[in-house]
Amino acid sequence: RLTDAHTGKYMAKKIFEVLREYDLLKDILRQTGDNASSNDTTLDHLEHLFKELRKPV
Secondary structure (H helix, E strand, O other): OOOOOOOHHHHHHHHHHHHHHOOOOOOOOOOOOOOOOHHHHHHHHHHHHHHHHHOOO
16 A cells, blocks of 8 residues: 555555565566656666665675
């Protein structure tokens, strides 16, 4: 459930959390959405989160 404003950054964080919770991070191929401007921001932030995930520790 989304409890904050539907900003792109917030939605990316929540999508990433769900993908991680259900062990789907390796299975995501694409996202479908409407033409809301926040979708571009969401994808930008998701890209950043996935890149952070691949960084060596």
